[in-house]
Amino acid sequence: MSSAYSLVALANGTTSIRSLAEGETFHPVIGPVAEAEALYVRQLRLPERLAAASDPEWVVWDVGLGSAANVTTALRHLAEIPGKIRIVSFDHTLEPLRFARDHSQELGYPLGFEAPIAELLEHQRSEFTHGRLSVSWQAEVADFPARMRSEAPLPAPHAIFYDAYSPARNAAMWTLPLFQHIFSRLDPDRPCALATYSRATLLRTTLLRAGFWVGTGEATGEKEETTLAANTPSLIPQRLGQPWLARALRSTSAEPLAEGTYRQAPLSEISRLALMHHPQFRGE
Numbered sequence: 001m002s003s004a005y006s007l008v009a010l011a012n013g014t015t016s017i018r019s020l021a022e023g024e025t026f027h028p029v030i031g032p033v034a035e036a037e038a039l040y041v042r043q044l045r046l047p048e049r050l051a052a053a054s055d056p057e058w059v060v061w062d063v064g065l066g067s068a069a070n071v072t073t074a075l076r077h078l079a080e081i082p083g084k085i086r087i088v089s090f091d092h093t094l095e096p097l098r099f100a101r102d103h104s105q106e107l108g109y110p111l112g113f114e115a116p117i118a119e120l121l122e123h124q125r126s127e128f129t130h131g132r133l134s135v136s137w138q139a140e141v142a143d144f145p146a147r148m149r150s151e152a153p154l155p156a157p158h159a160i161f162y163d164a165y166s167p168a169r170n171a172a173m174w175t176l177p178l179f180q181h182i183f184s185r186l187d188p189d190r191p192c193a194l195a196t197y198s199r200a201t202l203l204r205t206t207l208l209r210a211g212f213w214v215g216t217g218e219a220t221g222e223k224e225e226t227t228l229a230a231n232t233p234s235l236i237p238q239r240l241g242q243p244w245l246a247r248a249l250r251s252t253s254a255e256p257l258a259e260g261t262y263r264q265a266p267l268s269e270i271s272r273l274a275l276m277h278h279p280q281f282r283g284e
């Protein structure tokens with residue numbers, strides 16, 4: 001129900017959405033558009049990579065569709081590129097999107113995307129052009145870990161926006177088995193980068209153990225540092241190095257979550273060995 005969400009006026013004058021059930025505000029400090037620009041558009045170098053792409057279709061996974069602030073902001077920045085993009089959005093509910101549709105004037109970012117959002121709400125799919133860009137947008141409405149475990153095919157992504165609620169509140173979205181499933185769906189011949197707002201050691205060890213290369217991500221104004229991961233080191237300008245590894249080995253909250261219950265623990269022996277043998281930390 002739309003009443004499960006409310007509008008929130010942020011201190012910087014922008015408006016965001018709060019989930020009353022989860023007690024979480026989407027993009028709580030700098031607001032949805034500024035966060036999407038910093039974290040996903042710039043950091044994943046979406047315009048440059050899409051413009052240079054030779055694949056017939058460039059694929060983005062938008063994990064945690066919510067109110068579509070990330071997708072609509074990205075599309076605004078890609079409008080002048082004469083390419084073809086496929087966006088696969090994942091969420092277990094379309095209610096935040098419905099709420100955003102009903103409050104598009106106050107939120108701003110849904111404006112101009114009313115028709116695709118209406119189609120997504122009705123058919124979970126929309127094909128349209130935005131400027132010179134040809135867009136195919138689909139919504140996978142399901143529990144994301146279950147969707148990753150299922151056999152149903154999905155196009156391998158070039159970029160992933162990872163915007164679940166925080167690990168402490170939404171542990172099922174941050175487990176090692178889940179990131180292993182995500183990594184197994186990447187195409188080794190298709191460079192793919194994933195950005196997320198968290199810089200937690202636990203998240204970074206999870207990504208490393210799942211097979212990603214991991215680096216520090218840009219500050220967003222909300223977080224002094226975020227996280228960028230990829231299936232190739234060439235997409236990670238600031239890779240985590242030995243100083244980070246030394247801190248992780250001493251940390252009391254570094255062991256990946258095995259299941260969807262949040263708990264903090266130092267690295268297990270298996271994780272210590274896996275990290276120490278990760279190609280990212282060899283040969284430094």
Ligand SMILES: C[S@@+](CC[C@H](N)C(=O)[O-])C[C@H]1O[C@@H](n2cnc3c(N)ncnc32)[C@H](O)[C@@H]1O
Pocket residue numbers: 025026027032063064065066067068069070071090091092093096142143144145163164165170172173
């Ligand atoms: C921080 S909000 C995403 C905000 C969104 N990216 C935007 O631009 O408005 C997190 C989203 O993750 C979704 N989510 C949480 N747990 C999930 C799960 N197990 N499976 C799928 N989606 C989930 C929530 O429904 C929520 O919309």
